[in-house]
Amino acid sequence: MSAGTTTGGDRSRRGRLAERYRRRAPGEPRAVGYLYILPALIVYAVVLLFPFGQSVWLSFLHWDGLTRASYAGFSNYTQLFTDPDLRGAFWHAIVLLIFYSVIPVCIGLLLAAAMSRIRVRGMTFFRAVLFLPQVVAMVVSGVAWRAILAPDGLLNSVLRGIGLGSLARTWLGSYTFALPSVGTIGAWVGMGLCMVLFLAGAQRIPKELYEAARIDGAGAIREFFAVTLPGLRLEISVALTLTMISGLKNFDVVYVTTSGGPGTATTVPAYELYQRAFQTNQVGSAGAIGVALTVLIFLVTLLIGRLVEGKGEGKRA
Structure with a gap:
């Protein structure tokens, strides 16, 4: 009786795992996929996102490229x-x-x-x-x-x-x-x-x-x-x-x-x-x-x- 109950519990647990796997979206776990594209994301961030962020920061300054900068607020945008x-x-x-x-x-x-x-x-x-x-x-x-x-x-x-x-x-x-x-x-x-x-x-x-x-x-x-x-x-x-x-x-x-x-x-x-x-x-x-x-x-x-x-x-x- 105990063995039958154990076997039934194992089957039930395997069934739940199989159902969870079927419901899981294709490609899971997705964290592995992000690891593959991580090198490209790093290059993209260094080459594009960081310079763009620096441009955003400079757009709020009065600066001639040499002397000390001063805060300009939104005057450059106006x-x-x-x-x-x-x-x-x-x-x-x-x-x-x-x-x-x-x-x-x-x-x-x-x-x-x-x-x-x-x-x-x-x-x-x-x-x-x-x-x-x-x-x-x-x-x-x-x-x-x-x-x-x-x-x-x-x-x-x-x-x-x-x-x-x-x-x-x-x-x-x-x-x-x-x-x-x-x-x-x-x-x-x-x-x-x-x-x-x-x-x-x-x-x-x-x-x-x-x-x-x-x-x-x-x-x-x-x-x-x-x-x-x-x-x-x-x-x-x-x-x-x-x-x-x-x-x-x-x-x-x-x-x-x-x-x-x-x-x-x-x-x-x-x-x-x-x-x-x-x-x-x-x-x-x-x-x-x-x-x-x-x-x-x-x-x-x-x-x-x-x-x-x-x-x-x-x-x-």
């Missing part, structure tokens, strides 16, 4: 709204998002839709040429475009050669055309990335959807909006995120082409940060610009993710 140069820099960054993000995404969608429907020889070479700006450093692209947009550069020479000399401009030296010219460089660089992303996404869209759309009498335009565009929702999210981050943190193209000029017509937050930190010795103000730019990029990324996630849930519903 300066972001009261200083016309800083307001203009953030406004220029928002304008550049049209060139760095909206235009490349739209052109990439059109190119991907056309390439997925048309089969011609040399298409691989054409894709490689469009993607080439992605493998070239932005500084190199900026220097090349500075030569193209120079007063005696290729663009003006072509305009004069075809009888449109009246359209020739000092593109990078004009208060009106300098910012769009810088934005054109960003659009040229980002277009190939968007196209490759969308082409890869178009290949996973089931062909049956296109066939069903054609049976329903859909033309090329309706097929694009009814099948291709919804099928590329995730790729569009990735493209918007990458291109918007690139546009907001833009520095190198502005530095090598216009240096923020003429005047302050092409200044952007990252360039203002550089100027204040290393040229005018306003380290606290530069820290505030860096923190504000980081928060802005985070909010933009979060907003894009929320919008895409919301559309995905609505579609599944």
